Ligand code: HEC
């Protein structure tokens with residue numbers, strides 16, 4: 001009777017069991033974590049732009065397309081000429097004035 005068929009699989013698992021972290025592995029993991037933390041702390045442009053005021057006109061809005069009903073050149077409150085010509089309002093403006 002030879003070795004059971006699963007034997008080869010067990011042996012290749014041993015590679016992972018015997019794997020030891022080296023100093024360089026810890027440094028790589030530490031650097032990766034540091035990069036992630038720095039990226040999270042960078043100020044988002046949203047923090048500097050005026051938020052949409054938390055009034056009844058704005059609170060109910062969920063779709064950016066609805067914003068231009070009023071914030072269009074012919075709307076109730078047109079955007080200034082230097083305002084970015086972009087439709088993704090929520091990327092730059094927080095809702096609820098928070
Ligand atoms: C019903 C019309 C209407 C709609 C729809 C509307 N707004 Fe407004 N918005 C106004 C008016 C009027 C003002 C200025 C008066 C005020 O502060 O309420 C204003 C002000 C703002 C301001 C603040 C400007 C400042 O000087 O601080 C932002 C930002 C803004 N709106 C973003 C949005 C976004 C984003 C949407 C879509 C989710 C949106 N608005 C939809 C009417 C509207």
Ligand code: HEC
Nearest residue numbers: 049050067068071078079080083084086087088089091092
């Ligand atoms: C690329 C980022 C960006 C996007 C996208 C954006 N805005 Fe703005 N918005 C700003 C900045 C920055 C200001 C302040 C500029 C200033 O002080 O003139 C501003 C100001 C405003 C104001 C008030 C002052 C003004 O210029 O009239 C309103 C209202 C406004 N945004 C609405 C909107 C709406 C509605 C949308 C989507 C159609 C939108 N924004 C998309 C960056 C953005």
